[in-house]
Amino acid sequence: MDTAAAPTPIASARDLVKVYGAGTTAVRALDGVDVDLARGELTAIMGPSGSGKSTLMHCLAGLDRPTSGSVVVDGAIVSSMSERRLTALRRTRVGFVFQAYNLVPTLTALENITLPLDIARRKVDRAHLDLVVGTLGLTDRLGHKPSELSGGQQQRVACARALVARPAVVFADEPTGNLDSASAAEVLGFLRDSVDELGQSVVMVTHDPTSAGYAHRVLFLGDGRLVGELRDPTPESVLGALAALTVSRTGTG
Numbered sequence: 001m002d003t004a005a006a007p008t009p010i011a012s013a014r015d016l017v018k019v020y021g022a023g024t025t026a027v028r029a030l031d032g033v034d035v036d037l038a039r040g041e042l043t044a045i046m047g048p049s050g051s052g053k054s055t056l057m058h059c060l061a062g063l064d065r066p067t068s069g070s071v072v073v074d075g076a077i078v079s080s081m082s083e084r085r086l087t088a089l090r091r092t093r094v095g096f097v098f099q100a101y102n103l104v105p106t107l108t109a110l111e112n113i114t115l116p117l118d119i120a121r122r123k124v125d126r127a128h129l130d131l132v133v134g135t136l137g138l139t140d141r142l143g144h145k146p147s148e149l150s151g152g153q154q155q156r157v158a159c160a161r162a163l164v165a166r167p168a169v170v171f172a173d174e175p176t177g178n179l180d181s182a183s184a185a186e187v188l189g190f191l192r193d194s195v196d197e198l199g200q201s202v203v204m205v206t207h208d209p210t211s212a213g214y215a216h217r218v219l220f221l222g223d224g225r226l227v228g229e230l231r232d233p234t235p236e237s238v239l240g241a242l243a244a245l246t247v248s249r250t251g252t253g
């Protein structure tokens with residue numbers, strides 16, 4: 001048997017709890033999540049509306065603070081960081097892709113892509129920029145403003161912006177939620193390629209079994225807890241797992 005130690009995870013949570021509000025109106029969005037996310041994988045997080053997907057991602061990414069428990073990202077204990085160190089972590093070690101693209105309308109595609117590096121006063125690695133931009137098929141769109149780009153092109157610019165700083169991990173919250181199926185397939189194919197070809201680690205929240213089918217691993221949340229997972233999923237196996245989880249939640253399983 002292979003007894004070699006497993007590589008350290010890119011992100012881990014231990015007994016992660018997040019409570020919003022207090023007293024009778026308190027909502028326990030995360031109720032004791034333990035999870036290790038592997039380096040060099042695309043991990044999808046799925047679950048019903050309100051199950052805690054976004055809260056988990058935000059706590060892992062240092063966008064939200066847990067009520068208790070710990071989060072470690074790329075060896076750094078995120079859950080106990082000062083605001084200053086958190087800001088530095090988000091700038092240098094973590095990339096984000098949001099459903100709404102969040103591009104700056106007055107800047108060109110290229111200026112949007114290099115903005116995080118410019119803000120951090122870091123030098124642009126031209127060869128890496130060219131590789132990312134070329135892989136995303138954006139080379140002839142770099143001078144365009146977001147309003148001159150399709151939704152899929154805007155989301156590819158957002159992916160390039162997340163990747164160009166070579167972050168330890170990219171967090172994507174419903175990255176294809178606003179896209180038609182052809183544009184969604186392009187963006188998801190690229191996120192998967194960024195893992196397989198560029199060695200990136202990516203964590204993605206999604207509602208969509210087809211999107212989850214691009215992942216190496218799918219985690220299922222229910223009521224703030226991890227309730228299942230699948231390796232090497234297909235859209236069909238994801239649908240099957242969701243159906244089985246729904247049956248067990250309604251108590252008929």
Ligand SMILES: Nc1ncnc2c1ncn2[C@@H]1O[C@H](COP(=O)(O)OP(=O)(O)OP(=O)(O)O)[C@@H](O)[C@H]1O
Nearest residue numbers: 020021027029047048049050051052053054055056
């Ligand atoms: N800022 C907040 N204040 C109060 N309650 C919140 C806040 N953010 C989330 N919640 C609650 O925490 C629970 C988990 O929310 P979360 O957004 O993480 O779920 P989700 O699985 O991402 O849902 P969706 O798929 O609808 O986006 C929900 O009950 C939600 O109403």
